[in-house]
Amino acid sequence: MFSITWTKNSRWKSLLKILGGSISLRLRYLRLKRRPEGETQYRTKGILVDLRTKKDFMLAVALDIPTDIVPDSELIEVSLVGDLLGAALENLDKLIRQPYGCGEQNMLNFVPNIVILDYLKASNLLTNSIQQKALKYLELGYQRELTYKHKDNSYSAFGEGDKNGSTWLTAFVAKSFKQAQKFIDIESSAIIEPLRWLAAKQTRNGSFPEVGQVWHKQMQGGGSNGLALTAYVLTAFVESMSLTDEFKDTIDRAARFVNEQIEKSSVDTYSLAVTSYALNFAGHPASDKAFSLLESKSQTEGESKWWIKDMEKDKEREGIVNPWETCIPNAINVEVTAYVMLSYLYRNMYTEALPILRWLLAQQNGQGGFASTQDTVVALGAIAKLAKKIVGQNKDMSVAFEYPPGDSTKLKLNQDNAMVLQKAELHSKKVRTITVDAKGTGLGIVHISYRYNVNKKGDFPLFNLAPKVEEASTKDHLILAVTLSFAGGKESNMAVMEVTLPSGFTIDDEGLKALKMTDKIKKVETKDDDTVVILYFDKVTSESMCPVISAYKSFKIAKQRPVPVTIYDYYDNSRRATEFYSPMPSEICDICDADDCQHIGRLSQ
Known part of the structure; x- marks a missing residue:
């Protein structure tokens, strides 16, 4: 047995002093990955x-x-890359850093591959190796998405674990399956049956209410009389028109509802962006009015142009600044702007769309994706559509x-x-x-x-978060109770909490089973070799809840640093909070053999 003492913080190369029994060895450099504190x-x-x-x-x-x-x-x-989708192409399996373990988020394993294949094929840039890679991810994403299907052919975030299917997700899946048909084998019934489920949910006035759990309030929450959701569902039916004319009446009634809402009510920017996209996609005469209204809501600076959700405008007028919104791209604003850019492109306004492209690229992460799933899916689709027109050989x-x-x-x-x-x-x-x-x-x-x-918590937290190491914990067994609630209003969208375990600790199967049985937790995952626990919630409300994480020391490590617990709104990542906690302290002599303890003690000083 030997002990390792870190003497310099570094990403890969770290100077080590290794002591093994009575033999002292000095290795100049050892390639060993160490996670910095914080x-x-x-x-x-x-x-x-x-x-x-x-x-x-x-x-x-x-x-x-x-x-x-x-x-x-x-x-x-x-x-540096010479193609607008080059970074995304390189990172099809890791477009975003957030976890994606539910039915809607799994579509990130699916839709971008359709976008990439369609773009490269149209641009004569598709190679056999790229095609095989994208088709592999496409097939895997398709098969996994089927596990979130209900018996009535609807879809929801957690499949049969949810009481009802979701209007929004079912439309998203049906539309995406239709787009993927030209690349992989998908039965037409896998598209038509979900659309029939949707058609049965249409109300007398032509709108589509959300009958399932609401995770993405901007899309599903009913703002502007449910206009955004109805407009989005309309695009799924329009996409299917080459398969069947069964839904012609459904399409006509939905388009009539969308047009009426634009004419008679004040429409929020998000709903207007989705509506303009849907009407331009469908070639509807009302698309001109929707587009004109959108233009009046744009933001410009230098050579960039973008749109923001209405709440952001209110904050700007009131002088309220959330520091997270200045350093983290806002997923909703990216999604809104991408929908507007699609309206530009359906109107053949390619040159006019370049300022929007500049802004979107400025929000992009290094992997070619964005902050969350919907903004990534919509933005990549818009960028690919423009890329087809401006691709050059020189x-x-x-x-x-x-x-x-x-x-x-x-x-x-x-x-x-x-x-x-x-x-x-x-x-x-x-x-x-x-x-x-x-x-x-x-x-x-x-x-x-x-x-x-x-190694400090962020400013302007919009969740209340209080991790506490329970008294029953020992140096080898961690029992962590995390009390949490939403502080930014009545309730959040879907929320994800990531609990980093102290160095040396991992969660075992029994600990995971206990979490999965906890009320209000929809799904539990781990990453980084079971050293980070990920909890999914449909929503977090102002009412406190307190999941408990149990983990055991798997490696003999002493003097651990504080580690973070972070929770964030999946669709608005400026809504977040981070707190740190420390396990029961372990000293050098707690982890070494008696004969070596005195030597290691001197070495660590």
Whole structure:
């Protein structure tokens, strides 16, 4: 047996002193991954470098890294790709960092592959290797989605674990299955039967109410008399028109309802964005009015254009600033803006859509996705639709990433490597400003991705969160009670809580079974070798609940640092809270053999 003492915080290479019995060994470097203390924060700045009409481009980018981070926890990476979907293509299995373990979130394993295949095929860029990779993910996503189907052919987030199927998810699935039919074998009945279920739910006035659990309130919550949901369901029926004319009356009544709502009521921005998309997609005469109303709600700055949900406008007027909204792309705003961009593209306004593209790319993460599932699915669809029109064959670009005190990292782009996502890690962790200097021809996408750890809770928490180590805990057995409630209103959307266990601890099967039987927890998962526990909730309300996590020490580790518990609203990730907790303290002598204890004690000082 030997003990390892960390003497320098580093990502991969760490200086170690190893003592084994009476033999002292010094290894200069050992490749060993160590997770820094605190909670990791991920940030990305996406930049569209357009050299189609000019020969150079320069932009100074500031990295928003706080001064009080965990020392040496920074990692800064730059990347370059010559295709608007190049980053997504490289990361089809990890487009977002959030977990996706329910029926709606599983569609992230499905829809982007349709988008990628459709785009590459239309652009004559589809290779056999890319096709096989995308088809594999498409088939896996399809088979997994079928596990969330109810006996009545509807779908819901947790399948038969939910009381009813969901109007929204059933429409999403039926529409996506129809789009995937040209790539994989999907029976027409797998599309038509869910649509029949939906048609039976249509009300007399033509609207579609949500009969299942509400997880995404902007879409399902009934705002503007349920306009957004009805408009979205309408697109699923329009998508199926090549399969059957069975739903013509259903489509006509839904379109009439949507048109009436635009004419007679004040419509919120989210509902208007979805409605404009649906009407333009269907080629309906009312699309002009919806589009005109949307234009009056746009936001512009420099060469970028975007839309925000109405609540954000109210906060701006009142001077309320949630710091999370300034550093984390808002999933709802991305989704709204992507729906608007689709309206532009259905109206053949490709040049006018470029400012919207710039804003969307600035919100993109380093993997090519966005913050959550819906914003990723809708935004990738919009970007792909525009990419078909602006794809070019003339690419010859050199990009220099310059940073103090005079260092530079260079990446080159040409026609041969345009689809390859090139990455480079900066040698210095102290960089806070990077100048992007590009020269040449063509179009490229630059990402500056960075991460760092913080060991304090965030400001402006919108959940109440109180992790407490119970008195019955020991140094080898952790019993953690987490009291939580929603502080941002009556209730949240679907919420996810990630509980990081202290170093050396893992949760076992019995602990997982106990959590799965806990009221209000819909699903339990783990990641990072059972050292992080993920809990899904349909919603979190103002009424407190208190799940209990039981974990055991699997590795002999002493002097553990505090670890985070984080909860967030899945569809609005500015709604979040983080708190830290510490296990019962373990000292060096608690984990070593008696003969070695005195030597290890001296070594750790």
